[in-house]
Amino acid sequence: MIEVNGLTKRYGDVLAVSDLTFTVPPGQVTGFLGPNGAGKSTTLRMILGLTRPTAGTTTVDGRPFTQRQAGLHHVGALLDAGDVHPGRSAAAHLAALARGNGLPRRRVREVLDEVGLAAVARRRVGGFSLGMRQRLGIATALLGDPPVLLFDEPVNGLDPEGVRWVRRLFRRLAAEGRTVLVSSHLMSEMQNTADRLVVVGRGELIAEETVAEFAARGGRTRVMVGSPQPDRLAAVLTDAGAAVAAVGDGGSAVLAVTGLTAARIGELAHHQRIVLHELTARTASLEEAFMELTAGSADYRAGYRAGYRAEEGR
Known part of the structure; x- marks a missing residue:
């Protein structure tokens, strides 16, 4: 288990x-x-002891990660797939880490097989594509067979097959009882992969709940209504207190309706003898919920980011 308590990090005037x-x-x-x-990457770095917090604590299975010897036995992490010497081969890179952490050499072959890089084990990393580097980073995280795993944007550069593989891998690791934390900006992947979410904005906690709970409070259910009489239908629904937006045109436009249930819309259309071609209730997607709930946390000026990076590099 990972526990983060009152964690705060300042870079000069930037919180x-x-x-x-x-x-x-x-x-x-x-x-x-x-x-x-x-603040996602900064938080991951503080969990791993790579960045010192201004205040607060982080523990992995009850202890700060920096107090553990041979860290790969306890935590595996992928923070930056490019953080590998380009002149080393994949096998050499993993072998050096295995020696430093007291791991058997066979683990190098096992993890290269698992991530699909066994055929290029002797190739220099400098010639790898981004997707291959991501797979090597995942292999590095798995090397010590740790109970806790952290991944920062792990599907960047992966093709669709690679994305599906990563999705299955993460779910298998969790099913084995491991702690799996995945940072990502791809809402579709989180909807397909994650069981629960920790959502932050401007360094503060916005939500900590299951995927379904987060999506459910991101907005009201919309009802998609198709009709060859969209203007008349829109007027009827608006008079009944609904919010109506047209999302189609042509012979049978589609209206997105909030504020009325699908059953009530059907009743109103029936009473007014309006023909319907579609009547479908749609709950908010994870992406819609994310955009709505983090709308106030996405306004970042270029000067802010530049200052942040300059401080972070000190």
Whole structure:
């Protein structure tokens, strides 16, 4: 389990993370979401002891990660797929890490097989595509067979087959009882992969709940209504108190309706003898909920980011 308590990080006048508290339990895939600049990467670095917090604590299975010897036995992480010497081969890179952490050499072959890089094990990393580097980063995280895993944007550069593979991998790791924390900006992947979410904005916690709970409070259910009489139908529904927006045109336009149930819309159309070609209730998607609930946290100026990076590099 990962526990974050009152975590705060300042870079000069910039508050990157503010009094952040959440837990990542084992046996589930936890998605870590937020707009660009929300403090996700800084938080992951503080969990791993790579960045010192201004205030607050982080523990992995009850202890700060920096207090553990041979860290790959306890936590595996992918933070930056490009953080590998380009002149080394994939096998050499993993072998060096295995030696430093007291791991058997066979683990190098096993993880290269698992991520699909066994055929290029002797190739220099400098010639790898971004997707291949991501797979090598995942292999590095898996090397020590750890109970806790952190991944920062792990599907960047992967093709559709690779994305599906990563999705299955994360769910298998969680099913084995491991703690899996995945930071991503791809809402569709989180909807298909994560069990629960930790959502942050401007360094502060916005939500900590299941994917279904987060999506459900992101907005009202919309009803999509198709009719060859859209103007008349829109007037009837508006008079009944609904909000109506046209999302189609032509012979049978589609209206997006909020404020009335599908059953009530059908009744009103029937009473007014309006023909319907479609009547479908749609709950908010994870992406719609995310955009709505983080709308106030996405306004970042270029000067803010530049200042943040300059401070972070010190």
